[in-house]
Amino acid sequence: METLTIRRPDDWHVHLRDGAVLEGVLPYTARQFARAIIMPNLSPPMTDCAGVAAYRARIMAALPAGMDFTPLMTLYLTDGTDPDEVERGFAGGVFVAAKLYPAHATTGSAHGVTDVANIRAVLERMAAIGMPLLVHGEVTDAHVDIFDREAVFIERTLAPLVRDLPALKVVFEHVTTEEAVRFVTCAGPNVAATITPQHLHINRNAMLVGGIRPHMYCLPVAKREQHRLALRKAATSGSAKFFLGTDSAPHAVGAKEAACGCAGIFNAPFAIESYADVFEEEGALDKFEAFASLNGPAFYGLSVNEATVTLEKAPQPVPASIDANGTSIVPFHAGDTLGWRLRL
């Protein structure tokens, strides 16, 4: 059987939620990934050291015995974030990065930043201490078409920010456009990006042709085919600027299949297998380890994992739905069969 062995991967962007759902979804992430960057958009959001430390403890308590997994925590930035709190948490190892959600851009962003000018002192402090800023890169201006919100964010917010604070490390999260790929590629070494499985697999047709498909809806929304192709090229290029971040974002089936359905795709159950299919299709399995296991730690200044995982070229069916500790969630690729399977 054809196999592929790589250093154990990490997920540089995941939503684990809290409470019963946390217990239900965490094993899927921990099965594959040694570490993950945990998003702080809970309700209420994780805006201080005490809250983040308590959330980390809940994650560790929910981890099944015998699983080897390290959560890397993040702080949720608001207009009122105190630079001293940011530095204290980073220096004390409470969190490794801070997350910028433009207010009302996505799920759980109501308390986000209304104007980056309001967090200027925080960003300057982060640049000074070498702490990465993680960005949900979409404008929220009602006049901007939803398919253009990422490209406009680059022009209006991200390019000026990177120009003004070149020392700031920035991860442009879940990039979805060729404009974002170009921006990250042309920027200096302090700018990198994560790419999700869904944005490598689907374009906007998957969401809108033949009926509206809420389980294909996430933010930033999937774009035209030309953008998907640019993302596949970037992910499989071998460039150290692009790395794995699933953006796995579980929502109960009823919250997705609704008149106003939530944004977010739950891809954690078979994320590494989903990415492996893309790299094989692109004839780039030799670049898979860099994307999944090397580029992320290099950017964050962390060591690579010593353990390895092996993928087998064998059918991996994906169930139609998953019971996450009492909450039914429809996973990405529901009902399909992937071509690689993680050997356990």
Ligand SMILES: NC(=O)N[C@@H](CC(=O)O)C(=O)O
């Ligand atoms: N990606 C999504 O569509 N949703 C995420 C939030 C986010 O990452 O923007 C969520 O928390 O549900």
Ligand SMILES: [Zn+2]
């Ligand atoms: Zn986001």
Ligand SMILES: [Zn+2]
């Ligand atoms: Zn996310």
